[in-house]
Amino acid sequence: MLENSALSPTQFVEGFNAIIEYNLPAVVIEGELAEFKVSKNKWLYFNIVDEQSSVRCFGTVFMLKTPLEDGMLVRIQATPKLHQKFNFSLNLISIMPTGEGALKRSAEILKAKLQAEGLFNNERKRGIPFAPARVGLLTSENSAAYFDFLKVADDRWLGTKIMFCDTLVQGENAPASLLSGLNVLNQLPDPPEIIVITRGGGSTEDLSAFNDEQLVRAIAQSRVPVLVAVGHEVDWTLAELVADLRASTPSGAANALFPDKTSESRTLKKISQNLRTVLLSQIKTTNQELQYAKKKRYDQTISIIQDNQTELAKHQQIIEALNPLAVLRRGYSVLSLNSKPINSIKGLKKAQLINNRLTDGTITSKVYKLEPIKD
Amino acid sequence: MSAKSQPTKNYRQLSEKLENMVAQFDDPNIDIDKSIELYESASKVIAEMEAYLKQAKNKVEKINKAKN
Numbered sequence: 001m002l003e004n005s006a007l008s009p010t011q012f013v014e015g016f017n018a019i020i021e022y023n024l025p026a027v028v029i030e031g032e033l034a035e036f037k038v039s040k041n042k043w044l045y046f047n048i049v050d051e052q053s054s055v056r057c058f059g060t061v062f063m064l065k066t067p068l069e070d071g072m073l074v075r076i077q078a079t080p081k082l083h084q085k086f087n088f089s090l091n092l093i094s095i096m097p098t099g100e101g102a103l104k105r106s107a108e109i110l111k112a113k114l115q116a117e118g119l120f121n122n123e124r125k126r127g128i129p130f131a132p133a134r135v136g137l138l139t140s141e142n143s144a145a146y147f148d149f150l151k152v153a154d155d156r157w158l159g160t161k162i163m164f165c166d167t168l169v170q171g172e173n174a175p176a177s178l179l180s181g182l183n184v185l186n187q188l189p190d191p192p193e194i195i196v197i198t199r200g201g202g203s204t205e206d207l208s209a210f211n212d213e214q215l216v217r218a219i220a221q222s223r224v225p226v227l228v229a230v231g232h233e234v235d236w237t238l239a240e241l242v243a244d245l246r247a248s249t250p251s252g253a254a255n256a257l258f259p260d261k262t263s264e265s266r267t268l269k270k271i272s273q274n275l276r277t278v279l280l281s282q283i284k285t286t287n288q289e290l291q292y293a294k295k296k297r298y299d300q301t302i303s304i305i306q307d308n309q310t311e312l313a314k315h316q317q318i319i320e321a322l323n324p325l326a327v328l329r330r331g332y333s334v335l336s337l338n339s340k341p342i343n344s345i346k347g348l349k350k351a352q353l354i355n356n357r358l359t360d361g362t363i364t365s366k367v368y369k370l371e372p373i374k375d
Numbered sequence: 376m377s378a379k380s381q382p383t384k385n386y387r388q389l390s391e392k393l394e395n396m397v398a399q400f401d402d403p404n405i406d407i408d409k410s411i412e413l414y415e416s417a418s419k420v421i422a423e424m425e426a427y428l429k430q431a432k433n434k435v436e437k438i439n440k441a442k443n
Contacts, residue, residue, distance in 0.1 A: 133385040136438075150435065159386060159431030165438045180440045188438070261428050268421050268428075271397065278400060279414045286407045 009084075016082050026079050027090070029055070030098060033072045044092065048076060059092030065175065065212055067109035068095070072102040096172065100204045104235075107211040111238055114213075119220045119242050126225040126244045129193045131259055134161045136185040136192035136224065138178055141166040145200045145231070145250040152254035157261055163192050169199035174209035179218050186223045194225050194257065197239065198250040201231035210237035219243055229253035328359040345370045386427050393420045 007015065031048040038044055044059040057078060068074065075098040078090035097106040114120065135153075139145045141164070153160065165181035168174040178197060185195050197219075199207075209215065210230055216238045219226050228240045229247035240246040247253040320326060328334065334357040335342040342354060348367055356363035396417040400410065 129387065130390065131386040133387065150433075154433055158433060159427060160433045162433060162435045163438050164435055165440055167440075177440075184438060184440050265425065265428050268424055271393070272418065272421050275397070275400060275414055275417055279410055282405075282407055282410050 013082050013084050020080050020082070024080055026077060026093060028075065028077050029090070030073065030075045031055075033068055033070055033074050036068055036070050044095075048074065048090070056087070056089040057092055057095075058089045059095065063092050063095055065214070066097060066106045066208075067113070067213075068097060068106060069109065072097050072105060073099040074102065094172070096208075098205070103204045103208050103211070107208075107238060110211065110213055110216075111241070114216065114238065114242070119216070124220070128225060128227065128245050128257065131157065132160060132193040132257065134163060134190070134192040135257065136195035137162055137164045138167045138181040138185070138195065138197045139164075139199055139250070140169050143169070143200065145169075145198050148200075149196065149198060149250040149254050152251045153258055156254065157258035160258070161192075163188070168209075170202065170206045170209055175212035175215045178209065179215050182215075182218050182222060182226075191224050194227060194244075195222065196227045196229065196253050196257065197243075198227075198229040198247075198253050199231060200250065204235075207232070207237055210239040213238075215239060216242050227253055227257060325359065328357070333358045333363075345372060384423065386424065389420055389424045389427070393417060393424070396420065 029048055031050050034047040034049045034054065036044075036046040038061060042061055044057075044061060044063065046057050047054045048057055049055075057076060059078075074095055076090065076095045077093040079093065080088070081091050082088050097103050118124070137146075137149065139149070146164075150162070153162065163185060165184060167181040168177040182195065182197070185192055207230055210228070219228070219239055220242045225244040227245040227247060228237070228243035229250055229252055230237050230240060231249045236246065245256060247256050324334065336355045336357065337348070337352070342348065348354070348370055350367050350370065352367045354365055354367060356365050396413050399405065400413050400417070405413075
């Protein structure tokens with residue numbers, strides 16, 4: 001009888017939970033978020049509701065992958081439980097916004113928060129190295145994005161080591177997978193010079209991993225610059241906003257990253273030609289300068305010689321003026337006795353023979369008379 | 376993707392070296408002997424870069440992620 005089979009409240013709770021655990025070990029529910037609250041930065045409390053029902057939910061903040069607010073459509077995975085004191089609730093395993101509206105709204109809230117922190121500021125963005133020798137690549141192996149990126153890389157450039165980590169790029173586990181790949185590449189002893197995270201286009205839900213807060217913060221903190229290329233143009237994901245560089249497609253990422261080898265080859269030829277032209281011009285100029293210097297030196301030398309010749313001519317004139325023979329040519333003669341010049345009548349005697357040197361010969365004369373000059 | 380022999384200096388290092396030489400070459404006070412020396416050195420670097428553009432291939436290396 002019912003009266004004889006009464007349970008205590010504790011027994012009821014235990015029995016109830018045992019039945020629930022057996023029949024509904026975990027449930028997945030989609031509904032609208034209501035009365036969402038975070039307590040002591042640790043605990044989550046909210047109701048998941050539809051037009052007719054409201055179920056209490058309980059979890060921890062570590063389950064929050066993205067901001068949530070009342071009115072959002074969410075999808076939860078939880079275990080139902082009747083608490084001894086706190087009534088019935090769903091204990092969260094995971095919670096994510098669902099539906100384009102909720103996902104976009106969640107991303108907007110997170111964007112505003114990260115923007116306020118300065119994570120998207122242009123000053124934070126690092127340059128992309130020219131012709132990187134080592135490039136990290138995070139994408140799904142055998143995806144179109146993987147092949148597109150590598151094809152364009154091979155078409156454009158050579159000699160690069162592409163360090164590839166196979167990662168999930170959509171779904172619930174994608175953020176953790178990308179995060180893990182990013183950490184592995186950053187922690188390599190010889191890390192890449194840049195990390196490319198890329199996937200093709202998709203719906204808001206497909207791309208939701210790229211709005212995951214943990215992933216976005218990890219990209220911001222990455223030691224290695226990051227290029228994010230998610231195949232679409234409208235509504236950039238938060239990962240693209242925080243990245244050092246963004247491209248719209250995997251091919252676009254390879255185009256942005258690698259120089260074009262044909263163009264480089266042309267540039268090298270041009271540089272070589274320019275250097276040759278400059279060198280020839282310098283040789284010509286140097287030659288001209290040398291010729292000019294030589295002529296100047298020659299002219300200076302000639303000038304010195306001419307000056308010396310003029311000086312020499314002057315000296316010659318002086319010497320010529322002092323030359324005794326020049327005196328003789330003017331009609332004078334030199335008297336001598338026994339080869340000694342006579343410059344006085346003293347010592348001379350009458351009838352003495354003296355020599356008279358003229359310009360063209362000598363006359364021998366006899367002294368006829370000696371007469372001193374009276375003052 | 377298979378790897379062919381990789382040059383010892385990477386392209387960017389060679390490019391920076393060449394840029395440095397070209398900057399010196401543009402100095403109006405450079406003497407002719409230094410110019411000739413620079414031209415010869417720059418020509419060698421250009422030859423290395425051209426060889427790189429003809430020989431080296433990209434190489435994909437798969438990195439295993441650590442387990443969480």
